[in-house]
Amino acid sequence: MGLVVQKYGGSSVADAEGIKRVAKRIVEAKKNGNDVVVVVSAMGDTTDELIDLAEQVSPMPAGRELDMLLTAGERISMALLAMAIKNLGHKAQSFTGSQAGVITDSVHNKARIIDVTPGRIRTALDEGNIAIVAGFQGVSQDKKDITTLGRGGSDTTAVALAAALDAEVCEIYTDVDGVFTADPRVVKKARKIDWISFEDMLELAASGSKVLLHRCVEYARRYNIPIHVRSSFSPLQGTWVSSEPIEQGDKKVEQAIISGVAHDTSEAKITVVGVPDKPGEAAAIFRTIADAEINIDMVVQNVSAAATGLTDISFTLPKSEGRKAIDALEKNRPRIGFESLRYDDQIGKISLVGAGMKTNPGVTADFFTALSDAGVNIELISTSEIRISVVTRKDDVPEAVRAVHTAFGLDSDSDEAVVYGGTGR
Numbered sequence: 035m036g037l038v039v040q041k042y043g044g045s046s047v048a049d050a051e052g053i054k055r056v057a058k059r060i061v062e063a064k065k066n067g068n069d070v071v072v073v074v075s076a077m078g079d080t081t082d083e084l085i086d087l088a089e090q091v092s093p094m095p096a097g098r099e100l101d102m103l104l105t106a107g108e109r110i111s112m113a114l115l116a117m118a119i120k121n122l123g124h125k126a127q128s129f130t131g132s133q134a135g136v137i138t139d140s141v142h143n144k145a146r147i148i149d150v151t152p153g154r155i156r157t158a159l160d161e162g163n164i165a166i167v168a169g170f171q172g173v174s175q176d177k178k179d180i181t182t183l184g185r186g187g188s189d190t191t192a193v194a195l196a197a198a199l200d201a202e203v204c205e206i207y208t209d210v211d212g213v214f215t216a217d218p219r220v221v222k223k224a225r226k227i228d229w230i231s232f233e234d235m236l237e238l239a240a241s242g243s244k245v246l247l248h249r250c251v252e253y254a255r256r257y258n259i260p261i262h263v264r265s266s267f268s269p270l271q272g273t274w275v276s277s278e279p280i281e282q283g284d285k286k287v288e289q290a291i292i293s294g295v296a297h298d299t300s301e302a303k304i305t306v307v308g309v310p311d312k313p314g315e316a317a318a319i320f321r322t323i324a325d326a327e328i329n330i331d332m333v334v335q336n337v338s339a340a341a342t343g344l345t346d347i348s349f350t351l352p353k354s355e356g357r358k359a360i361d362a363l364e365k366n367r368p369r370i371g372f373e374s375l376r377y378d379d380q381i382g383k384i385s386l387v388g389a390g391m392k393t394n395p396g397v398t399a400d401f402f403t404a405l406s407d408a409g410v411n412i413e414l415i416s417t418s419e420i421r422i423s424v425v426t427r428k429d430d431v432p433e434a435v436r437a438v439h440t441a442f443g444l445d446s447d448s449d450e451a452v453v454y455g456g457t458g459r
């Protein structure tokens with residue numbers, strides 16, 4: 035008998051009907067002879083609604099209290115799902131992240147899992163239960179406070195449990211048929227990918243393809259857990275994310291030259307204007323940001339104007355951290371010695387990802403040509419071995435993604451990609 039971990043995202047359990055539909059699917063997996071552990075997200079847009087509510091009572095809600103509030107979302111769905119399964123005549127028990135043994139560090143709102151001790155889950159399974167675990171949450175090792183793993187963190191819970199329980203596969207059920215060559219909400223002609231390597235998926239996820247959270251892919255790669263991303267609304271095979279290509283017929287699926295186009299409109303750009311052009315300035319700026327526990331993405335330093343001896347430094351970061359970053363920099367302005375700060379939250383990032391980039395010259399040139407043909411202006415550029423990213427105006431993003439997708443021959447010539455649910459929020 036195998037053990038499978040299944041994760042159902044918010045759009046799959048958006049209402050009572052959704053919960054009943056998912057319950058049936060879980061029972062099928064159990065009837066097929068598997069031990070089944072289910073990780074569930076909060077219903078629909080519950081997490082966003084709870085954040086809106088928190089911001090109505092406090093512009094910068096305390097991290098600890100926000101975690102207490104947000105974890106309530108997953109408690110609702112886990113209990114309802116367990117009830118629905120029992121109603122179908124099967125044994126089920128729900129567990130909070132803490133009860134399931136998800137131990138984290140104590141960084142509220144974006145905690146990292148440091149250990150998983152799923153003793154209670156094992157016992158529940160041994161007693162014939164389907165175990166339902168609240169995603170996105172854990173308990174901090176030192177303070178024993180409730181923590182959350184960052185937006186989309188249920189994906190990470192699922193893979194972490196799959197690793198700790200030595201599962202055969204981690205199935206991620208969502209509102210599209212798998213991982214596509216671009217977000218199907220933006221590119222109707224996006225193509226479903228049958229297999230993608232951990233490396234390419236990691237870059238797509240880190241570049242904004244929220245179908246999988248990048249920390250979850252990191253975890254899966256470290257423990258070599260195959261992920262199967264698929265729709266909870268259809269019986270179709272989805273996308274396999276694993277180290278080795280899957281077999282189709284008697285052939286292995288080939289690694290694509292370009293895996294896909296990702297976009298991200300959740301970041302903002304801060305420009306530190308008038309920084310003295312001398313050693314130690316960049317270090318002082320980014321130490322200030324790091325001390326505030328903020329992760330940055332791209333960095334660009336402009337050429338120094340010889341006459342003034344001053345330069346500008348721009349960087350991008352999650353919009354949700356914008357205010358904290360500005361406050362931290364302002365507080366340290368006398369010490370760092372810059373002139374002013376500019377904040378721009380109307381930016382977007384477009385990334386092209388593919389291992390084939392390493393060996394195919396001209397990919398960068400074709401990427402920039404596609405953007406220029408679409409009339410899109412580029413503000414920042416960054417690259418890795420298997421990715422090129424640019425920052426543009428936010429309003430240009432959908433058009434730019436479609437233009438790049440077409441230019442690299444990724445458009446599907448068969449059916450349009452189906453989006454079964456969700457609001458895309």
Ligand code: ADP
Nearest residue numbers: 043044045208212213214216217219243244245
């Ligand atoms: P869930 O609630 O199941 O966690 P998410 O909203 O987090 O679902 O992720 C699924 C969504 O990810 C899809 O509806 C789609 O709009 C978006 N998405 C972005 N990039 C991609 C991609 N390359 N392939 C598939 N979906 C993508």
Ligand code: ASP
Nearest residue numbers: 075081170185186187188
């Ligand atoms: N409910 C959380 C969120 O919306 C976690 C998740 O869905 O993965 O971010």
Ligand code: MG
Nearest residue numbers: 043186244245
């Ligand atoms: Mg998600």
